[in-house]
Amino acid sequence: MGSIMIRCPATKRAIATGIEMDLAKFQRTAVFFSRSYCPHCRTHHEWFARDAWIEETTPQDATEAA
Numbered sequence: 001m002g003s004i005m006i007r008c009p010a011t012k013r014a015i016a017t018g019i020e021m022d023l024a025k026f027q028r029t030a031v032f033f034s035r036s037y038c039p040h041c042r043t044h045h046e047w048f049a050r051d052a053w054i055e056e057t058t059p060q061d062a063t064e065a066a
């Protein structure tokens with residue numbers, strides 16, 4: 001699993017969309033479209049899957065959590 005990231009078109013900064021999806025599933029979703037709140041602009045940006053990428057969440061906390 002990973003978090004879907006997008007690039008803010010105004011500030012060019014990375015935004016975590018809060019959507020978590022498996023990378024393989026994400027890549028199969030050919031035409032994926034969404035809106036996400038941008039904390040930098042304090043507005044919503046519309047984005048397509050081709051503009052987004054997956055930031056893999058490292059399972060480092062999992063061992064400690066148990």
Ligand SMILES: [Zn+2]
Pocket residue numbers: 008009010011038039040041042045
């Ligand atoms: Zn923005």
